[in-house]
Amino acid sequence: MAELVVHQEKVTKEVADELIKICPFNAIKYEDGEIEIDAACKMCKICVKKGPKGVIEYVKEETPRINKSIWKGITVYVDHIKGRIHPVTFELIGKAKELASKVNYPVYCIFIGYQILESAEELLHYGVDGVFIYDYKELEHFRIEPYTVVFEDFINNIKPSIILVGATPIGRSLAPRVAARFKTGLTADCTSLDIKKNSDLVQIRPAFGGNIMAQIMTPNSRPQLATVRYKVMNAPEREEKAFNKITVCSMDVKKFKSDIEVLKVTQKEQEENIEEAEIIVVAGRAIKTQQDMSLAYELAEVLGGNFAGTRPLIEAGWIDPRRQIGLSGRTVKPKLIITLGVSGAVQFTAGMKSADYIFAINKDPKAAIFSVAHYGIIGDIYEIIPKLLKKIKDAKGLPEEILPKYAVPVSEN
Amino acid sequence: MEIIVCIKQVPETNKVQVDPVTGVLIREGIDTKMNPYDLFAIETALRIKEKMGGHVKVISMGPPQAIEVIKEAFMMGADDGILLSDKKFAGADVLATAYTLSQGIKKMGNFDLVITGKQTTDGDTAQVGPETAEYLGIPHITNVLCIMEITEKNITVEMDMLDTVEIAKLKFPCLISVEKDIFQPRLPSYKRKLETSNKDIKVLGINDMDDKNEKKYGLKGSPTQVERIFPPDENTDKEIWEGDGEDLADKMFEKLKEFKFI
Numbered sequence: 001m002a003e004l005v006v007h008q009e010k011v012t013k014e015v016a017d018e019l020i021k022i023c024p025f026n027a028i029k030y031e032d033g034e035i036e037i038d039a040a041c042k043m044c045k046i047c048v049k050k051g052p053k054g055v056i057e058y059v060k061e062e063t064p065r066i067n068k069s070i071w072k073g074i075t076v077y078v079d080h081i082k083g084r085i086h087p088v089t090f091e092l093i094g095k096a097k098e099l100a101s102k103v104n105y106p107v108y109c110i111f112i113g114y115q116i117l118e119s120a121e122e123l124l125h126y127g128v129d130g131v132f133i134y135d136y137k138e139l140e141h142f143r144i145e146p147y148t149v150v151f152e153d154f155i156n157n158i159k160p161s162i163i164l165v166g167a168t169p170i171g172r173s174l175a176p177r178v179a180a181r182f183k184t185g186l187t188a189d190c191t192s193l194d195i196k197k198n199s200d201l202v203q204i205r206p207a208f209g210g211n212i213m214a215q216i217m218t219p220n221s222r223p224q225l226a227t228v229r230y231k232v233m234n235a236p237e238r239e240e241k242a243f244n245k246i247t248v249c250s251m252d253v254k255k256f257k258s259d260i261e262v263l264k265v266t267q268k269e270q271e272e273n274i275e276e277a278e279i280i281v282v283a284g285r286a287i288k289t290q291q292d293m294s295l296a297y298e299l300a301e302v303l304g305g306n307f308a309g310t311r312p313l314i315e316a317g318w319i320d321p322r323r324q325i326g327l328s329g330r331t332v333k334p335k336l337i338i339t340l341g342v343s344g345a346v347q348f349t350a351g352m353k354s355a356d357y358i359f360a361i362n363k364d365p366k367a368a369i370f371s372v373a374h375y376g377i378i379g380d381i382y383e384i385i386p387k388l389l390k391k392i393k394d395a396k397g398l399p400e401e402i403l404p405k406y407a408v409p410v411s412e413n
Numbered sequence: 414m415e416i417i418v419c420i421k422q423v424p425e426t427n428k429v430q431v432d433p434v435t436g437v438l439i440r441e442g443i444d445t446k447m448n449p450y451d452l453f454a455i456e457t458a459l460r461i462k463e464k465m466g467g468h469v470k471v472i473s474m475g476p477p478q479a480i481e482v483i484k485e486a487f488m489m490g491a492d493d494g495i496l497l498s499d500k501k502f503a504g505a506d507v508l509a510t511a512y513t514l515s516q517g518i519k520k521m522g523n524f525d526l527v528i529t530g531k532q533t534t535d536g537d538t539a540q541v542g543p544e545t546a547e548y549l550g551i552p553h554i555t556n557v558l559c560i561m562e563i564t565e566k567n568i569t570v571e572m573d574m575l576d577t578v579e580i581a582k583l584k585f586p587c588l589i590s591v592e593k594d595i596f597q598p599r600l601p602s603y604k605r606k607l608e609t610s611n612k613d614i615k616v617l618g619i620n621d622m623d624d625k626n627e628k629k630y631g632l633k634g635s636p637t638q639v640e641r642i643f644p645p646d647e648n649t650d651k652e653i654w655e656g657d658g659e660d661l662a663d664k665m666f667e668k669l670k671e672f673k674f675i
Contacts, residue, residue: 003632027476027503036500040476043504043632044642061633081577141579144543144552169574173555176540179508180547185636186507188538207642208535214639221636259552259584263569266578279674303674315449321593327537336674346645347537357672359665365653371645375668376653383658384665391666392675 004048005057006035015052022050024208042208063220068161068199071222074100075160076128077151077175078111079168081265082140083119088166090235092228093126096164097236099195108132108158112150114140117246124242126235131246132158138256141265142170144177146256151178153251160223161199167227179225185218186225189327191232191350201226206327206346211368213346231275231333232354272306274323279305279336282325282352285312286341286363286381293318295385296340301402302392305336310348326351340381344369361385414467414565415524416458419514419545420451420486422479423535447482450530452489452598457591458528459490459599461563467525468492472517474502474510480614487609488601495521499618504632507536511544512629516622518549526568527551527588539590546588553588554581559595 016030027040028047035055037047047056074096079086089109096107106129111120113135120131134150151174155163163178165171167189179186187203191213194202200217201224207214218224274280281303283296293313300307309319311326325332326348337355342348344360344367352358353372360373361381370376377384393400425444458469471486473479474497483494497517505513518527527549532539539555546553554572561580562569569582570589583589619625627633654664669675 037503038476038500039474039498039503040478041500041503043639081574086575141581142574143581144546144554148547169556169572172539173543173553176507176511176543177547177553179540180511180544183508183636186540186544187637188507188540203637206537206645207639211645212642213645215641215643216637217640218637259587260554261582262579263582264580265574266580268576268578303669328532328534336669336672349645359668361661365655368645370651370653374651375665376651377661377665378653378655379658379661384661387658387662388665391662392669395666395670395675 003059003061004037004041004043004045005059006037007055007057008034010052010055011035015055019047019051019055022046044208066220066222068222071159071161071199073106073108073158073160074162074164075108075110075154075158075223077163077165077171078109078120078123078131079166079171080111080113080116080119081142081170083113083116085119085122086166086168086230087235088168088228088230089123090126091230091233092164092166093123093128094236095193095228095233096162097127099162099193099201102195103197103199105161105199106130108160110134110151110154112139112147117248120246121242124244124246125238125240127239127243130244132249133246134249134251136251136253136256138253141262142174143258143260143262144173145258145260147174148177148181149255150251152181154249155182155223157249162195162201163223163225164193165225165227167229171227175225175227182221182223184221184223184225185216186227187216187218188227189350190226190228193226193228200224206350211346229331231331274306274308274325275330275332277306277332278334279303280325280332280334280338280352280355281305281307282337282339282342283307283309283313283319284340284342284362285310287313287318290316290318292382295381295389298389298402299338299340299385302389302396302398303336305334308332310342339369339373340385342369343367344372414461414465414526415522416461416467416469417518417521417524417527418451418454418458418469418471418486418491419527419529419542420455420471420473420482421448421533422446422473422475422482423448423533445478445481447485448530448533448535450532450534450593451482452530453591453593453595454528454530455486455489455491456596456598457560458526460596461526461560465563465565470494470521472497472514472521474498474505474513474517477616480616483614484609485601487612488605489599490602490605495615495617497617499630501619501627502631504635505630506635506637507538507540507544508636509630509632509634511541512548512634514541514545515548516624517617518545519623520617520621525585527586529588529590531556531590531592542588542590549586549588551586551588552583553590554583555590557589557591557595
């Protein structure tokens with residue numbers, strides 16, 4: 001729909017040097033007196049806005065506009081396993097209602113599964129305008145082909161403008177498949193959503209693998225799909241009374257063909273879930289050795305909380321990947337979070353910035369973590385934490401030597 | 414068994430920032446590496462090949478210098494690789510990327526299995542795998558924790574579903590995206606490096622694809638558009654404390670007590 005056009009007649013060595021310097025993606029090359037933009041270009045348009053005037057131009061091509069008015073309403077995908085609804089669903093209903101009220105849209109749920117009628121009734125207590133269920137034995141387990149076919153059927157019938165899906169394993173598998181089938185846009189892990197008067201969804205998420213947020217639009221395709229993680233939005237209060245109704249949809253079962261056979265579903269052993277913790281201590285790169293992880297373990301222990309880590313420590317194998325906070329890990333919303341020497345890249349902060357109280361300790365006064373912290377503590381964790389531990393132990397009457405629940409694994413290299 | 418692995422070159426650091434005043438992106442260093450999650454995908458492919466025979470081929474999309482990650486895959490043991498590179502591919506979102514990859518994969522001959530990593534460390538979307546499977550018209554399973562069984566006709570995998578684990582059997586051809594730690598990735602071998610240093614790597618552009626319609630690739634083929642970029646929100650209501658360890662520990666203790674965490 002648009003492209004960058006280089007006006008080569010204005011290109012000199014100096015102009016090229018300047019452009020090469022400002023391009024953050026190293027996508028501009030200068031050869032034989034001409035500038036070439038290669039495939040590394042992310043269309044950030046910095047070269048247009050900040051480069052020498054008029055050398056690179058952003059040219060928009062007129063494409064036929066789609067008729068947005070036939071697409072109406074916001075649909076929430078009901079994430080569940082065997083009818084047990086994942087709480088992210090209610091959070092998405094909350095967000096959908098807020099967005100819908102701005103453009104006077106209905107909010108619907110699509111619920112795909114087997115023997116789910118009873119679970120579907122629960123959704124009516126959250127103020128949705130209707131729940132559409134596809135209830136077939138063939139849909140008992142999540143299998144990608146039948147679930148996509150059902151979603152396709154629903155979209156063709158209801159024509160929702162916006163579809164919100166929880167960023168769970170199922171959601172992250174199903175939403176892209178549906179988006180590709182309709183050749184439309186999908187934005188993963190949105191941290192904020194808004195809607196324009198013309199029904200365009202304003203999607204905000206961290207981008208370009210850096211400390212940057214991007215506002216992403218799907219200006220000329222419908223439906224608009226977005227995934228949102230658990231614990232990012234707020235669920236509405238459950239109402240005593242149930243409103244509106246459930247529509248049972250029927251489909252030709254022959255369409256539920258699949259090359260996947262689910263052999264077994266086993267419940268995992270009840271593992272501690274950092275998403276549910278009210279207090280979390282996060283270990284960051286300032287922790288120098290695996291033994292020193294005890295600082296984080298002990299602090300978590302004396303505060304009655306849990307512990308987590310950032311990507312470098314997970315990659316080092318010091319922490320279980322299930323305890324990773326951030327875009328490639330979990331999103332948490334505890335009452336208290338204390339970060340120990342975490343630099344605070346946006347990939348991390350996107351997973352924890354809605355905590356009620358954020359205490360961040362870092363030696364570097366310029367660390368990005370201080371921009372999200374409520375209490376920024378410029379100092380060395382090795383000096384502060386042992387002293388803090390002593391104070392807490394004294395106050396709580398705990399012995400000096402405690403054996404944290406999460407002891408450092410004894411491993412000799 | 415013919416296996417294709419999708420890999421990507423990503424920036425070495427994620428220290429990209431927006432200057433809050435000028436709005437200009439600042440990237441520290443331009444070093445690149447293979448997306449770390451892809452190492453697990455390559456390793457999975459190599460293990461399957463060791464058991465079943467066949468070939469492991471890698472495919473990547475990116476600027477010309479992304480050829481480096483294909484060479485790295487060769488050093489690990491991949492047999493063949495292609496790079497999709499064309500300035501008309503620039504600015505691609507998930508849909509355009511998946512379409513380009515699916516077009517490229519169709520140029521690689523018959524395949525049984527496509528393997529991708531969990532996600533990339535620059536885009537962090539984890540969506541390209543499933544969208545590519547859709548364009549290839551094959552089933553997919555994500556979050557694969559381990560491979561239970563593999564035969565000439567199908568593969569049985571364990572999928573992580575948060576609270577549950579599912580065991581599912583997929584018929585070939587299919588796509589799986591594997592979790593970190595499914596296998597310990599092997600290190601690139603120096604011997605392989607010498608053996609493969611002159612190996613031919615095909616670079617395909619839009620004119621090599623079956624579908625040459627420019628509107629399906631790059632920015633033009635991307636339904637989503639980045640409207641603006643900006644620095645993350647500053648939390649303005651904050652306190653910054655400085656001092657020695659004792660002072661800071663004191664202050665923290667008092668504040669945590671005030672909020673009744675102690």
